[in-house]
Amino acid sequence: MFNKQKTHDKLLELVKAENIKAEEDLRNHLYTKLGGKADFFITPTTYEEIQNVVKFSNEENIPFTLLGNGSNLIIKDGGIRGIVINLTHLNKISSEENTLVAQSGSRIIDASFHAMEQRLSGLEFACGIPGTVGGALYMNAGAYGGEIKDVLDYAYVVDKQGNIVKRLASELDLDYRTSNIPDNGDIVIEATFNLKPAKYEEIKAIVDDLTYKRESKQPLEYPSCGSVFKRPPGYFAGKLIQDSKLQGTNIGGAEVSTKHAGFIVNKDNATTTDYISLIEHVQKTVKEKFGVELEREVRIIGEDIE
Structure with missing residues (x-):
């Protein structure tokens, strides 16, 4: 077990005091509004600060955990030990000719809209994805037929030793909702995308259509982690859950959405334990009825309450 006072004193040498919080309630940083506390919650404002903390x-x-904006993540009720690094202060987006550069803490939605304003096409699919750019690379985020791997050129990362390294898209093993970024222990700090020039009206028409589809079909009125399960080969997770008559099923305050079966929502002050139990119930039921294993898309991390 590490010494918290010693750790705090050292962190003050590495990061500005206002960007260090002890015993931070992580539910304030997650879309599900669930989860325990972090021993230390750090929000670096420079790449050098990230390197120093690593x-x-x-x-x-001392264990450290990277946290984006908490859109595809469940943190257990016991919280996270050690240092949690949150990069949302690193959110600059710029573009030149057909290239867009975004820091990892910027929202991929904002990158999509920046591209539209600059008459650049290719990121329209991301206009409704709530995660950060770093998180989008981490899981090769995608929607409506588009994926990060379709447009990513390269990224800069802080590796496990604290060095800044350039990674080409071809080196990241980007596949359906996965990459080698977590296995390598890399922290994405910046991404460069190759896009194509197009008319603003054409890009906006696509964005408006995808936004309508998302808002009309997804339960955005409740906290959730987004789509819970990956698409099983030959099936759709939401359809399997719907056909299993699981919509409206609840455990504690967690409920399988009646609007979109692929979502589990925090309907009434759910705990993480409620959420995870309901995920496991859905997996068990679908397996029994259709013989299909539903694999989680959402990550679950942290400690159980002792």
Whole structure:
């Protein structure tokens, strides 16, 4: 177990005091509004600060966890030990000719809209994805037929040793909702996308259509982690759940959405335990009825309450 006071004193040398919070309630940073506390919650404002925190955690053997804007994540009720690094202060987006560069803490939605304003096509599919750019690379986010791997050129990451390294898109093993970024222990800090020039009206028409589809079909009125399950080969997760008569099923305050069966919503002050139990119930029921294994798309991390 690490010394919290010593850790706090050292972090003050590496990151501005206003960007360090002890015993931070993580539910304030998650779309599900669930989860326990972090020992230390750090919001770096420079790449050097990220490097310094990674190197320090390595030297002192202190666990650290990377957190985007919490859109595809469930954190257990016991919270997270060690250091949680949140990059949402690193949110600059710029473009030049057919290239868009976005820091990892910027929202992929904002990158999509920036591209539209600059008459650049290719990121329209991301106009409704709530995660950060870093999170989008982490899981090769996609929607409505488009994926990050279709437009990503390269990324800069902080590796496990605290070095800044350039990774080409071809080096990231981008596949359906996966990449090698977590296995490598990389922290994405910046991404460069190759886009194509197009008319503003044409791009906006696509964005408006996708936005309508998302808002009309997804239960955005309740906290949720987004789509819970990956699409099984040959099936649609939502259809399997719907055909299993699971819509409206609840455990505690968590409920399988009646609007879109692929979503589980925090309907009434759910705990993470409620949420996870309902996920497991859905998986078990679909397996029994259709013989199909539903694999989670959402990540579950953190500690159980002792």
